[in-house]
Amino acid sequence: MMPAPVTCNAASPADAPVDVERLFQEHRQHLVRFVQRYTRSLEDAEDVVQNTFIEALRCADRFAGMSKPSTWLFGIALNLARNHVRRNSAGLYETVEDGYFEQIKDQRANPAELCESRQMSSKVDALLRSFPPKIRETFDVVVNREIPYEEAAEYLDVPVGTVRSRVSRVRAAVRERFGDRA
The missing domain is CATH 1.10.10.10 (Winged helix-like DNA-binding domain superfamily/Winged helix DNA-binding domain)
Incomplete structure (x- = not known):
């Protein structure tokens, strides 16, 4: 359930939670494109953006107001996208035994x-x-x-x-x- 929207222009931003629903409506498509540059997949970008809004809802009461709410939201998305890429790229590379590259190195590889x-x-x-x-x-x-x-x-x-x-x-x-x- 979404919290009641509160405008971000409140007199004391630290006391007012972020209007995540408005952020969702205004920035969702832009966030998807932004995240897709990192994930290289629309489906993964959609997942990361969904998790971004879940995290934003969870932490909205801790938004300090030191930046625009959209900047805060994009920061969350960037961190989640980086974590997603790291997690999913860990298994892409084949491990090799110690000394493998020494065995295949061309001793005459002087340019x-x-x-x-x-x-x-x-x-x-x-x-x-x-x-x-x-x-x-x-x-x-x-x-x-x-x-x-x-x-x-x-x-x-x-x-x-x-x-x-x-x-x-x-x-x-x-x-x-x-x-x-x-």
Whole structure:
């Protein structure tokens, strides 16, 4: 049951309870939009706003009048929205064992080295594109797919010596162009 409405412009605001019913009528929709920015869900925002008005009714007699009643109401809503988000986000993240990130950390994750590696990779790719398609395919099969020369020869239907020669030709060109950097 709602308390009897009392205007907020009373001579002594600390003595007059807040008119929660009027606050509900004037600010409910705005509060829902405000809370929805925190909860990211209309249904959750509606729940939080409902709890805001319940809390406002429960504490209306303690409103000190140090701010506008709407500011007080939005403060309650903000606190409840934050609590709601904290409570509901606690189970969103998977816990991992101690040391997990140390196990997956890339020891070579130096940004400068990664950038240099990407640049070198682009240059090597450009060099590879300059070779005839059969040589590129042979190099790809042996180096990128890590297939032994004998299996590559069967796959490509060429002699093993041809596979060795093609791969050697590419490696020599890379060494000639880039030296030890590649």
